[in-house]
Amino acid sequence: MTTPAIIMVRPQLGENIGKAARAMLNFGLTDMRLVEPRDGWPNPMAGPAASGADIVLEQAQVFATTGDAIADLQHVYAATIRSRELPKPVVTAEEAAKLMRAATGHGERAGVLFGPERSGLTNDDLVLADKVLTVPVNPQFGSLNIAQAVILVAYEWFRTGDETPAMQMPADQETASKADIEGLYRHFAEELEKRNYFRPPARRAVMKLALRNILENGGLSEQETRTLRGVVKALSQPPRTKD
Amino acid sequence: MTTPAIIMVRPQLGENIGKAARAMLNFGLTDMRLVEPRDGWPNPMAGPAASGADIVLEQAQVFATTGDAIADLQHVYAATIRSRELPKPVVTAEEAAKLMRAATGHGERAGVLFGPERSGLTNDDLVLADKVLTVPVNPQFGSLNIAQAVILVAYEWFRTGDETPAMQMPADQETASKADIEGLYRHFAEELEKRNYFRPPARRAVMKLALRNILENGGLSEQETRTLRGVVKALSQPPRTKD
Numbered sequence: 001m002t003t004p005a006i007i008m009v010r011p012q013l014g015e016n017i018g019k020a021a022r023a024m025l026n027f028g029l030t031d032m033r034l035v036e037p038r039d040g041w042p043n044p045m046a047g048p049a050a051s052g053a054d055i056v057l058e059q060a061q062v063f064a065t066t067g068d069a070i071a072d073l074q075h076v077y078a079a080t081i082r083s084r085e086l087p088k089p090v091v092t093a094e095e096a097a098k099l100m101r102a103a104t105g106h107g108e109r110a111g112v113l114f115g116p117e118r119s120g121l122t123n124d125d126l127v128l129a130d131k132v133l134t135v136p137v138n139p140q141f142g143s144l145n146i147a148q149a150v151i152l153v154a155y156e157w158f159r160t161g162d163e164t165p166a167m168q169m170p171a172d173q174e175t176a177s178k179a180d181i182e183g184l185y186r187h188f189a190e191e192l193e194k195r196n197y198f199r200p201p202a203r204r205a206v207m208k209l210a211l212r213n214i215l216e217n218g219g220l221s222e223q224e225t226r227t228l229r230g231v232v233k234a235l236s237q238p239p240r241t242k243d
Numbered sequence: 244m245t246t247p248a249i250i251m252v253r254p255q256l257g258e259n260i261g262k263a264a265r266a267m268l269n270f271g272l273t274d275m276r277l278v279e280p281r282d283g284w285p286n287p288m289a290g291p292a293a294s295g296a297d298i299v300l301e302q303a304q305v306f307a308t309t310g311d312a313i314a315d316l317q318h319v320y321a322a323t324i325r326s327r328e329l330p331k332p333v334v335t336a337e338e339a340a341k342l343m344r345a346a347t348g349h350g351e352r353a354g355v356l357f358g359p360e361r362s363g364l365t366n367d368d369l370v371l372a373d374k375v376l377t378v379p380v381n382p383q384f385g386s387l388n389i390a391q392a393v394i395l396v397a398y399e400w401f402r403t404g405d406e407t408p409a410m411q412m413p414a415d416q417e418t419a420s421k422a423d424i425e426g427l428y429r430h431f432a433e434e435l436e437k438r439n440y441f442r443p444p445a446r447r448a449v450m451k452l453a454l455r456n457i458l459e460n461g462g463l464s465e466q467e468t469r470t471l472r473g474v475v476k477a478l479s480q481p482p483r484t485k486d
Contacts, residue, residue: 023391025381025384026380026381026384026385026386026387026391027380027381028381051385051386051388052386079358082413087413087416087464088413089410089411089412089413089462090410090411090413091409091410091411092398092407092408092409092410094402094409095409095410131410135398136269136401136402136405137269137270137401138269138271138401140269141268141269141295141296142269143294143295144269144271145294147267148266148394151391151394151395152394152395152398155378155395155398158379158380158381159337160391162379164334164335164379165335166334166337166338166341167332167333167334167338167374168332168333168334169332170325170330170331170333173330179375197289219332221330226368
């Protein structure tokens, strides 16, 4: 499976090319294509900004036209806002990522066009794209710089293929069993009974349930129940002399 | 509904505070909290990097300790990697965003801790969090800078509340009706029949179906069918003299 190309059309600052390279590699993209970079290529400002993503810069290909840069691709998205003059379907970054993953999954090649920092993509670039990719953003403050736009597109690409569970419990900490919690509760209750804590008698049952509920709901690990049993034991003994 | 706080613990560079402010406002977050910023506050490097998100910097609150900064919050996530020493549930940025939106939706307050650029959060900071928030990233190149981490967390927050349709068709371009497509197809077929294009006779039906299929699948707007009818008409006439 190929990964999507990131095509920077007439990029101005080498620093932004470097930042884009870093953002790409953070999320597993390596196919960078540059169309007419303003300051030529290689650009000495790019490397430091890439913060170690040199492989992306070293493999970057330079093209004379946008058409040349995307000639081998089957699916091209233009990262911009909706154009009135050139009506095209507009997709979110997430939807573009899903569509590109489907396409690359059966051997096709996809890419995303990003325009120059100030002026953005021209109509001559935009017409070559299948769809417009627009990152949903605060309508009152929607200016994303190019490296930010690249990282969000790359992140969505990675995310659509990522299988990290939404929530993971600590791996080396086994969740307490119900018997562990029961043991801890009994330890608390026993020491508290000795001290006549559960009173008045009419409240005794509800107080015990409230305590037990805290322990059951606490999400404790087995290790943590042992820590708390040590705490109950220490609290129920006279102060020890300091070591 | 409140929006989550972004808590930068002992941030070093004013520029990164500015970039974080911009990233926050891009995705609708405005509650920035700074714990012991290294170079004091305000920091003259922050404003230019915020690129217009000055409101976030102006409203930023400074605290002496992490505990003070989060005292009013009910749900705190630590943006870091899993800690072996302090076992906590680990959630993706997306899951954290969903959980924070649920919490803020019923009036509770949430926030995300980000550590200093080089050293990250200490155990004394981390222990105060409910959960660890880890952005899924390329395991071979996982270094996200702080502004990138903030933008991804802020983006996920925005995304979980965003109702932008995954794909939108051009608003002012009505999709062609089946009658529009039929008319266009008939126009093509009529002019092509005159020119004896559909041959040999055994292939005539399949050729007409193939042409029609292109037109039906083309996703044309009503305007585009009219454009193409003009094209068919022009092609089927002798060349005109130039205007």
